[in-house]
Amino acid sequence: MSVLVINAGSSSLKIALFSEDASGAGLRRSLRAFVDYHDAPTRLCLWSDDDRLLDEQTLPDGPERLTAALARVLSECDRCLAGDPLVAVGHRVVHGGADFAAPVRIDAAHLYALEALTPLAPQHQPHNLAGVHVIEQLRPGVAQVACFDTAFHRSQPRLAQRFALPRDSFDAGLRRYGFHGLSYEYVAGRLAKLDPAAAGGRVVVAHLGHGASLCALSNGRSIATSMGFSTLDGLMMGTRCGALDPGVLLYWLQQAGRTVAEVADTLYNRSGLLGVSGLSDDMRVLLASDTPAAAEAVALFVYRCVQEIGAMVAVLGGLDALVFTGGIGEHAAPIRERIVEAVAWLGLVLDTDANAVDARCISTVESRARAWVIPTDEELQIAMHCRRLG
Numbered sequence: 001m002s003v004l005v006i007n008a009g010s011s012s013l014k015i016a017l018f019s020e021d022a023s024g025a026g027l028r029r030s031l032r033a034f035v036d037y038h039d040a041p042t043r044l045c046l047w048s049d050d051d052r053l054l055d056e057q058t059l060p061d062g063p064e065r066l067t068a069a070l071a072r073v074l075s076e077c078d079r080c081l082a083g084d085p086l087v088a089v090g091h092r093v094v095h096g097g098a099d100f101a102a103p104v105r106i107d108a109a110h111l112y113a114l115e116a117l118t119p120l121a122p123q124h125q126p127h128n129l130a131g132v133h134v135i136e137q138l139r140p141g142v143a144q145v146a147c148f149d150t151a152f153h154r155s156q157p158r159l160a161q162r163f164a165l166p167r168d169s170f171d172a173g174l175r176r177y178g179f180h181g182l183s184y185e186y187v188a189g190r191l192a193k194l195d196p197a198a199a200g201g202r203v204v205v206a207h208l209g210h211g212a213s214l215c216a217l218s219n220g221r222s223i224a225t226s227m228g229f230s231t232l233d234g235l236m237m238g239t240r241c242g243a244l245d246p247g248v249l250l251y252w253l254q255q256a257g258r259t260v261a262e263v264a265d266t267l268y269n270r271s272g273l274l275g276v277s278g279l280s281d282d283m284r285v286l287l288a289s290d291t292p293a294a295a296e297a298v299a300l301f302v303y304r305c306v307q308e309i310g311a312m313v314a315v316l317g318g319l320d321a322l323v324f325t326g327g328i329g330e331h332a333a334p335i336r337e338r339i340v341e342a343v344a345w346l347g348l349v350l351d352t353d354a355n356a357v358d359a360r361c362i363s364t365v366e367s368r369a370r371a372w373v374i375p376t377d378e379e380l381q382i383a384m385h386c387r388r389l390g
């Protein structure tokens, strides 16, 4: 069986084609495509299974961009599959609300329900669902599967999902949903192989990408997470503010005369690393910059991670392993170093040489708790879900 997976994140589009390995060894990635929205003009890059660059092409701006990217990817899939059918297209859908606790084969009613969640994930949900519509246009009738970022957290205790708001608000859907669940699910599975003792205990996973959140895993299950009702909560992100006193919103709206649209734009698109640095939402640019504002943005990012790791460890009752993933978590050694050093009191000792080369285990043998770098693979996790759905 072959499955095409589409992961539309807030700063990138990641696409992969998976096929069942003939030897029965599992799913094999036979094609990979990537669009980095930081680039101007925006380019689509396609790689083969052995990481050979197959094609690089400039994409048009505007709504045609996704159609152009997917049309090109589908034609490459056909070439790659050489007559074998594409069984399904799996999509990362960021918000599944209270009702979608597991992957589903998408029908019109699902699409209607998922579109209603757009205000809670405006940087993601429209792009995720646009992918479904474009595929339906290009390959009418192909099975399409939605896999949700929120689903992995539905097993959390009710208390962890509750806001201290009036009682009826929970049933009205005002709850902490949590995100990056496909990434946490994948990382939990990998950790179970790399460090089974820790994976069976108390783990904090830091998914630090353009969007960022933490997850507290107890015996592999999510029991708390830093993101909440929308993709704004918790850690400081590329362009999002993270946790914020709601009094700031009231002040802006009631006293400062800002419109709701202006406030939303500030919170989602003009805050976080970009807002504090005044320079960029990209950690690579900030780490290379010598301006005080860039340094302050990086320091605040680290500070917020450290604060929230403390909160996760508090609900876990201790820590056996800290895992870094996501673009920053996987590649930014200086950020990992600063975080691990600030939480050294949890029994973590960083192996600086291992950290400098993005090794898997970055704690020393004497370290009581372990620190890991586990590259996430949301695409593979989605493909596994599609296979399970049959």
Ligand SMILES: Nc1ncnc2c1ncn2[C@@H]1O[C@H](COP(=O)(O)OP(=O)(O)O)[C@@H](O)[C@H]1O
Pocket (backbone or CB within 6 Å): 009, 010, 011, 012, 013, 208, 209, 210, 211, 238, 281, 282, 283, 284, 287, 326, 327, 328, 331, 332
């Ligand atoms: N070598 C690096 N050093 C520091 N940060 C990096 C590096 N590579 C990638 N990043 C950061 O990772 C982010 C992208 O992370 P990713 O998890 O791929 O994001 P998303 O899935 O949200 O689009 C970039 O915005 C950049 O800040």
Ligand SMILES: CC(=O)OP(=O)(O)O
Pocket (backbone or CB within 6 Å): 008, 009, 010, 011, 094, 124, 149, 179, 180, 209, 210, 211, 212, 231
């Ligand atoms: C939920 C979220 O923030 O996702 P991403 O990190 O892909 O933007």
Ligand SMILES: [Mg+2]
Pocket (backbone or CB within 6 Å): 009, 010, 209, 210, 211
């Ligand atoms: Mg992502």
